[in-house]
Amino acid sequence: MRILPSKRLPRIAILLAVLLGYSVVLWFFVFPWLDRTFINRPAIG
Amino acid sequence: MKALRRTGNVFIFLGLSILFFVLYELVGTSLVTKARQRDLQADFNAELSQPAALNPAFTGTLPVGTTRRSSVEALARLIIPKINVDVIVVEGVTLDRLSYGPGHYPQTKMFGEKGVAAVAGHRTGWSAPFFNLDQLTRGDVVTVETTKATYTYRVMDTTVVSPAHSEVLNGNPNSHAVQQLVLTTCTPKFTARDRLIVFTDLISAVPRR
Numbered sequence: 001m002r003i004l005p006s007k008r009l010p011r012i013a014i015l016l017a018v019l020l021g022y023s024v025v026l027w028f029f030v031f032p033w034l035d036r037t038f039i040n041r042p043a044i045g
Numbered sequence: 046m047k048a049l050r051r052t053g054n055v056f057i058f059l060g061l062s063i064l065f066f067v068l069y070e071l072v073g074t075s076l077v078t079k080a081r082q083r084d085l086q087a088d089f090n091a092e093l094s095q096p097a098a099l100n101p102a103f104t105g106t107l108p109v110g111t112t113r114r115s116s117v118e119a120l121a122r123l124i125i126p127k128i129n130v131d132v133i134v135v136e137g138v139t140l141d142r143l144s145y146g147p148g149h150y151p152q153t154k155m156f157g158e159k160g161v162a163a164v165a166g167h168r169t170g171w172s173a174p175f176f177n178l179d180q181l182t183r184g185d186v187v188t189v190e191t192t193k194a195t196y197t198y199r200v201m202d203t204t205v206v207s208p209a210h211s212e213v214l215n216g217n218p219n220s221h222a223v224q225q226l227v228l229t230t231c232t233p234k235f236t237a238r239d240r241l242i243v244f245t246d247l248i249s250a251v252p253r254r
Binding site: 023026027031034035036037038039040041042043044045 | 062065066069070073074138140143148150163165166167168169170171175206208209210211213214229230231235236237240242
């Protein structure tokens with residue numbers, strides 16, 4: 001089964017869009033959660 | 046063979062994602078804090094330059110008509126020469142506030158008041174102002190500059206405790222100093238497992254002239 005279109009340009013465009021979306025989710029949601037959960041909680045109590 | 050290649054691609058993808066996280070932690074967060082510190086430094090310098098700052102009744106609020114660059118109030122300037130720290134302290138220790146710079150624990154005394162003042166700061170990312178806090182040893186000097194006075198503290202002791210040990214905010218149990226400053230940060234580096242505590246005693250307070 002072929003998910004991506006066979007033509008080169010649409011294929012690259014879809015891949016870039018997916019990559020951009022993935023990066024945005026990581027940067028604004030996943031990484032801040034990882035940071036505050038495992039890396040950075042300098043306050044006491 | 047095809048399955049092996051796909052597995053390899055997955056691992057490459059995961060590796061790149063981890064590298065992306067390192068970039069976020071070490072560069073992305075620090076860029077945010079540096080920009081916020083620039084605004085806070087400008088606000089604090091503006092406050093110090095106001096004649097009102099010389100009045101003992103001055104509370105640190107800028108006069109009407111003066112534009113504040115930061116949305117958060119600059120409380121004091123923390124200087125630790127040994128580890129090249131020169132940052133503006135803000136009020137509060139929530140993670141949002143600590144993204145501006147080191148934060149003063151609201152439940153502790155204010156600098157210059159009798160009792161214990163405490164400040165928390167990041168050790169990883171967010172400009173990591175307390176990255177080298179573990180290098181402080183007995184006798185090192187910590188300076189806090191406010192709109193009212195410059196307070197000089199001397200490091201007396203350091204310790205490592207678990208995050209629940211909030212009694213460290215009551216000050217150094219081995220010190221009889223009337224005014225103390227406690228600095229807290231994460232330890233070991235790059236984890237939030239424990240807290241590194243630095244106890245300091247006030248050795249001088251010079252009012253601003």
